[in-house]
Amino acid sequence: MRASEVAYKPVGLALGAVSGMIAAAAFKQVWKIGEGEGDAPSATDEDRSWKQILIAAALQGAIFALVKAAVDRSGAMATRRVTGTWPG
Template identity: 40%
Template sequence: MRQQPKVEAQGGKAARVLYKPWGIVGSIVAALIARQVFTVVWTKVVPVDSEDPPKPLESEYSLGQVVLAATIQGAIFAVVKALFQRASARGFQRWTGEWPGD
């Protein structure tokens, strides 16, 4: 038997407005953490002289290397951002009693 997903209660407009600064700080922290995670993952995936991933306008890298770096970076940033947004929304809900989304 499949368990039904838990649906969060919708918050009011005030909750969404109050959550904005909370969400901005969470996004900044998430981006900093995602950058560090990506750096570690990138150095493990492609052991090269430079820790920096290839940028699209750096001609010494192939298109495949640039696309691989962008794909890994995008996936890591999306996952870390989603985790932080969800965790910060739950923390906000515990603090205020209102869900900030929807």
């Protein structure tokens, strides 16, 4: 294992936690704007339609994937700037 990979491990873990918090906040805001409601439906919410639940799940997954990719890429670029090698 290269030094850049070892150095990136704790950074990657921290970035993962941060990206989760960012994605959760972003999803909450997007849902509020799109539906005009405060809370997104959960899968077991019997008062919501299948359509609402599946749209919420798809949107949440897309937002989490986008934020995670952006944060991971930024972390890898920062690691390369500091160590001179790409974490792999």
